Amino acid sequence: MAKLTIDGVEVEVPDGTSILNAARQIGGALVPPAMCYYSSLKETGGKCRVCLVKVAQGSTKDPRPMPKLVASCRTPVGDGMVVQNLTSPEVLEARKGVVEFLLLNHPLDCPICDQAGECDLQNLAYEHGASTTRYEGERRTFEKIDIGDKIKLHMTRCILCYRCTYVADQLTNERVHGVIGRGDRAEISTYIQKAVDNDFSGNMIDVCPVGALTDRTFRFKSRVWFTDPKDAHRNCTKCSGKVVLWMKGDEVLRVTARKDQYGEVKEYICNECRFEHKKVSDWTVEGPRHIDRHSVIAQNHYEKIDLQKLKKEVERQLEFQRGKQLPENEIHS
Amino acid sequence: MGRKLLLEHIDVPGIETFEVYRKKGGYASVEKALKTMTPDAVTDEVKRSGMRGRGGAGFPTGMKWSFLDRKSTKPRYMVCNADESEPGTFKDRYLMEKIPHLLIEGMITSSYALGANTSFIYIRGEYMYVLQILEKAIDEAYAKGFLGKNILGTDFSLDLYVHPGAGAYICGEETALLESLEGKRGNPRLKPPFPAIAGLYASPTVVNNVETIAAVVPIVNMGGDEYAKIGIGKSTGTKLISASGHINKPGVYEIELGLPVEEFIFSEEYCGGVWKDRRLKAVVAGGSSVPILPTELILTTAKGEPRLMSYESLSDGGFATGTMLGSGGFIVMDETTDIVKNLYTFARFYHHESCGQCSPCREGTGWMEKILHRLHHGHGKKEDIDILVDVAKKIEGNTICPLGDAAAWPVASAVRHFRKEFEEAVVQESLLVNG
Structure with a gap:
């Protein structure tokens, strides 16, 4: 076991845990964001650089600070390590830089993007980015391609997190797509526009942090925040069958796997569940899905009121009106 | 006239052949190491020489070798980084083209020190003709019993391969090089683990620059302590400098580290001064990646001392007023440069x-x-x-x-x-x- 502090908060985790996962154990605002790391996919992470943190002390044994900011998702903890995330201006500055880089060639076509509302890049930009851009160049664009009859690849929106290639490597038998080209001309592509055809290929859509891979059966059907998400399950021979149904009235508009608070799928679902069962009668509906209050999907989304929570919220608001500054990490909780 | 350890016989006709190279004292380090020294003793000589990696980062070679995981049950690999792609750097090409056996000799001695029985020279794809020169030399070495099974009748066996890259600068980064050598896309790996623990095929691996490996030959021949006497401070030995740009005599020069920069640029023995009688404007001292310095800072440090061709002197003043020796790609710019x-x-x-x-x-x-x-x-x-x-x-x-x-x-x-x-x-x- 290793004991370390992140932004002054102490936590004890097994050796070999990454700094990011140690932070997730603490939870709250001090958890670094992650765009390419995906806990259920091996070898992901280290690429997007938004999770950079400062290691002010390596460990008790070797107290030297690490010379550069490190990717918290792939850096293992040390006993006695001192990590700075929100408390380091250097980290915040670097992160702001990375967000700017990620948005540099991004089309910002959120108004017509199916991912809007549940997009990690949108959230990241909202929390860490600047409201204007300093970039005046032309943005790179790619042709949209259909990889298979169910998935649309819109490479222009891609941030090259490589997650979908890991899904194909680790969940399916044969990977037929990958990264071709180099630098900012690099693109996700299939081998000579081959169709991605595999029982679990649909999970590429769920792991994509942006709108680069979208569900063709759901394209332009509805904004996600106008849909009503419900947990549901069915007996499936291929996967766990545990899904979220995104409904409008009695109509099932799309089916996805269940994501946790960090936007990660823990139980992947098969293509049959995802694409072929669009009737409510196919499913056992468990109840409404909990949506985080600060997600835009929370609009039009009602849940049973927790009186204790409500009381707290009212007190918080009253305190705010009395002119007292709210502690920052509570604003978005 | 500075001492020449690597390029001493470069002008001897036929030095690229085994016979002539051997006549000039070639492969002596292999004989000395394999017959009279233990692998650890060779590593120790390299450590004592204080030689720093010649590829650009200047990390002490002996220390890099000592990090190699010797407890692992996996095979160990020695990889030569000949993916010389830094703009302004062409010393490795010159060395491999003119005197290929020096690199092969260095590879054998180094592989022996590290206990590697399979070694690779990863060469950039643009150097295809150099690859052919190397392969010819390797064939000669196999024929003469310096490569293959039981070299010189000892227990030590070594197979040496040359592998061409496909034309990417990034494959000169050691972990991208290893990925490429494994047949994958040349993307750098996240570190740790470092190659010394998990490198090629997840086995302990040392990756060294061509010049570094070649310099192991004189180190073993003369002894690490003797080698350490050449040079200045922590910059020991000789270094190949690729001089280019607006000078009268561009080319590859072997210098003793510690030579004043001014002498290097203006003396007839080296660059021969700025061309067309123009004035010096700036110098990029170690390949395109290192900070550029204007005349007043390249000739003297901010403290007013004369700047020397050494790791320490060139980086004196940090990046505010200094630069780096890097790979030794010395690009000189005259007053007309934009x-x-x-x-x-x-x-x-x-x-x-x-x-x-x-x-x-x-x-x-x-x-x-x-x-x-x-x-x-x-x-x-x-x-x-x-x-x-x-x-x-x-x-x-x-x-x-x-x-x-x-x-x-x-x-x-x-x-x-x-x-x-x-x-x-x-x-x-x-x-x-x-x-």
């Missing part, structure tokens, strides 16, 4: 060569190129200069591999030392607009 244009050329190179794996480098290098393109063509704005510096700052240190730093340092230093030229590049346009 620094903005030069920087634009460098930026275009790094943008083209970024692997695209991590965001700051993938996006930032292209952005810098676009800004410099504007500035160079007279469409720049005043804010552009500050944005340029800020982008460079946000790339530096935040990437997976040093390519990001390599792209950022020239930009930061050029604006630091030649800001006026960038401002003039902006003013030009306003003159145009106002007629």
Whole structure:
């Protein structure tokens, strides 16, 4: 076991845990964001650089600070390590830089993007980015391609997190797509526009942090925040069958796997569940899905009121009106 | 006249053949090491020599070798980095082309020291003709019993392969090189683990530059202590410098580390002064990735001492007033050089060569190129200069591999030392607009 502090908060985790996962154990605002790391996919992470943190002390044994900011998702903890995330201006500055880089060639076509509302890049930009851009160049664009009859690849929106290639490597038998080209001309592509055809290929859509891979059966059907998400399950021979149904009235508009608070799928679902069962009668509906209050999907989304929570919220608001500054990490909780 | 350890016999006719090379004392280090020394003793000599890696980072070679995981049950690998792609650097090509057996001898001795029975020379694809020279030399070495099973009748066996890259600068980064050698896309790996623990095929691996491996030969022949007497301070031995640019005598020179920069540029023995009787403007001392320095800072340090060709002296003053010895790609620029244009050329190179794996480098290098393109063509704005510096700052240190730093340092230093030229590049346009 290793004991370390992140932004002054102490936590004890097994050796070999990454700094990011140690932070997730603490939870709250001090958890670094992650765009390419995906806990259920091996070898992901280290690429997007938004999770950079400062290691002010390596460990008790070797107290030297690490010379550069490190990717918290792939850096293992040390006993006695001192990590700075929100408390380091250097980290915040670097992160702001990375967000700017990620948005540099991004089309910002959120108004017509199916991912809007549940997009990690949108959230990241909202929390860490600047409201204007300093970039005046032309943005790179790619042709949209259909990889298979169910998935649309819109490479222009891609941030090259490589997650979908890991899904194909680790969940399916044969990977037929990958990264071709180099630098900012690099693109996700299939081998000579081959169709991605595999029982679990649909999970590429769920792991994509942006709108680069979208569900063709759901394209332009509805904004996600106008849909009503419900947990549901069915007996499936291929996967766990545990899904979220995104409904409008009695109509099932799309089916996805269940994501946790960090936007990660823990139980992947098969293509049959995802694409072929669009009737409510196919499913056992468990109840409404909990949506985080600060997600835009929370609009039009009602849940049973927790009186204790409500009381707290009212007190918080009253305190705010009395002119007292709210502690920052509570604003978005 | 400085001492020559690597290029001593370079002009001997037929030195590229085994016979002539052997006659001139070649393969003595292999005989000495395999017959009279233990592998650890060879490593120890390299450690005592104090030699620092000649590829660019200047990490002490002996220390790198001592990190190799010797407890692992996996095979160990010795890999030679001949992916010499740094703009302004061409010393390895010269050495391999002219005297290929020196590298092969170094590979055998080093592999023996590290206990590697399979070794690779990863050479850049553009050096295809050098690859052919090396393969011919390797065939000769096999025929004479210096490669293959039971070399010189000892227990030590070694197979040596040459593997061409496919033309990517990034494959000179050691972990990208290993990925490429394994047959994958040449993306740098995240470290740790370092190659000494998990390198080629996840086995303990040492990756060294061509010149580093060649220098093991004189170290073993003369002894580490004797080698350490050459040079100055922690910069021991001799170094190959690829001199190019606006000088009278461009070429590869072997110098004893500690030679004054002024002597290197102006003496007849080396560069022979700036061409066309022009004045010196700036020097990029260690390949395009290191900070550029103006005349007054390259000839003397900020403290007023004469600047020497050594790791310490060149980096004296940090990046504020110093630079790095790097790979020894010494690019000299005369007074007519357009620094903005030069920087634009460098930026275009790094943008083209970024692997695209991590965001700051993938996006930032292209952005810098676009800004410099504007500035160079007279469409720049005043804010552009500050944005340029800020982008460079946000790339530096935040990437997976040093390519990001390599792209950022020239930009930061050029604006630091030649800001006026960038401002003039902006003013030009306003003159145009106002007629």
